[in-house]
Amino acid sequence: MSSILIRDLVKRHGAQVTVDRVSLEIGQGEFVAFLGPSGCGKTTTLRMIAGLTEASAGSIHFGTREVTNLPPYLRDAGLVFQGYALFPHMSVAENVAFGLQMRKVDRAEVRRRVDEALSLVKLAHLAGRLPKELSGGQQQRVALARAIVYKPEVLLLDEPLSALDAKLRTEVRTELRRLQSALGLTTIFVTHDQDEALSVADRIVVMSAGRVEQVGTPREIYQRPATRFVAEFIGLTNLFPGGLEGPGRFRCESGECFSTGSTDVPPNASVLAIRPEHVSLLRDDPAPGGACALAATVEDVIYRGALTEFVVRTASGAKLAAHLQNTDLGRDELRPGDRVIASWPADAPMLF
Ligand SMILES: Nc1ncnc2c1ncn2[C@@H]1O[C@H](COP(=O)(O)OP(=O)(O)OP(=O)(O)O)[C@@H](O)[C@H]1O
Ligand SMILES: [Mg+2]
Structure with missing residues (x-):
């Protein structure tokens, strides 16, 4: 577990600035939602934090450790990304266990934690299936279990529930929130669904056109929107x-x-x-x-x-x-x- 400190993060794609001097401090164990319309830079910001996209300028720290130029595997973040695929030849349980085996966790502990992660996402009954035998929403839940199973320092989730129906989405997000809070995982959760952001986040970062419009608790964002954009976007x-x-x-x-x-x-x-x-x-x-x-x-x-x-x-x-x-x-x-x-x-x- 660690805090995340982002200073003046910029991403340029050619002449276009898609993330424009984003600065943020996320506390240890905090659950922060990035919220904003399509194309506002949520995924790009998260990918830079994960190390999947190189930052054009600025810095990223996990705790006291600067990670700005580290490759993703050295950042030790649990990731669920749009289009981030499962291993096709491994079963659901093997997909979830993989990260623990890489970290040399002993077998009994691997079993226990895989069971826990699969029950979190309500897939314990499908542990033996291959990814191609699952629906889109089930695959997404396996990806979430895989990200959370090794209790990473930082959990980075890009619309991890987007393929789920409304009822399951609410259930899984409630469970995710419970586990995240019990384990104290510092979490960034990207969504463009304002209800989802308001109901799960400690704080919400509202983004528009590559910039941060407002950072605040759900109540602050809803009751005291700082700008007309935020007022219109939230409700x-x-x-x-x-x-x-x-x-x-x-x-x-x-x-x-x-x-x-x-x-x-x-x-x-x-x-x-x-x-x-x-x-x-x-x-x-x-x-x-x-x-x-x-x-x-x-x-x-x-x-x-x-x-x-x-x-x-x-x-x-x-x-x-x-x-x-x-x-x-x-x-x-x-x-x-x-x-x-x-x-x-x-x-x-x-x-x-
Ligand atoms: N590789 C790239 N080359 C050029 N432009 C890019 C690239 N990746 C993203 N962009 C642009 O950067 C902007 C931000 O994209 P990003 O994917 O971060 O948005 P988003 O907020 O995640 O949107 P969504 O809610 O649709 O997922 C968009 O205008 C997008 O077209
Ligand atoms: Mg996105």
Whole structure:
């Protein structure tokens, strides 16, 4: 187990800079998720940390050991990479045991740890199969067991659960998190799934176009996004372009005027954002008025089981998304065309 320290890491592909001065400190035993849209540089950054791709500039330390120019096998990191294949002629158990045998672990211990790793990924019953006799998701789980089995100093996982269905994905990530935390493995987990990042990580690194946008706990990232990019990427957000009009008041381009609430208000704020789950909808009977409420018409209703997603349109034509929990079984259903009052708590708006 060791910490990971990354300083000004850069990757150039010809004239294109695909990773741009990324600096990070990851604590011993910490579970960090790299999150960002396709092409933002997550895999490239992780490959440089693993030693599979050469860094153009910058440095990487595992604990006090500089590994920037070491080949992958000297870095002692457990890896699961996109398209990182299993040994085709070895069984599932042999694939998982390989790293332990290379490290001269005794046979009884190899058996015990292979069993443990295979039960982690719920594949104990397929230990004797060859990789070609497995589904894509099963192969991916073998790769994860193989990476974790020898309790590496550092675990580097690039979308290790992407081929699994939703239920299995949740189960394996919960188990992975439990084992990682029990063993104190310093882990980087790449994903473009924000739910996954929010639910498993100690901290999230949000990346965009080769750069780090924000580093923080899931709560910090979700509740206090540092930039408009992060706000939009983490959860669909209602965005209103406009500008400040006197203290505490924001004039939207669409005409509405909203209270800015109690959050930090940057003096040159140009966007006001409200999360859909902060918006309530009431039937348009007694209009409550006030700065945090406006009349609208329901346009779209999408039932999602635990919640219902509504899109409403204000008189000026602005669209607003509202996600309402379906806790009240007897609730009178809103339908397209219904007139409503949309409102939110005074501290709901975020400004960028
Ligand atoms: N060998 C290469 N040569 C040129 N460009 C590359 C190379 N490898 C990656 N890139 C570019 O670097 C950028 C970052 O790629 P990377 O694979 O790191 O993205 P990612 O965040 O992992 O995306 P995804 O979520 O789709 O896996 C992309 O624009 C990609 O096209
Ligand atoms: Mg990738």
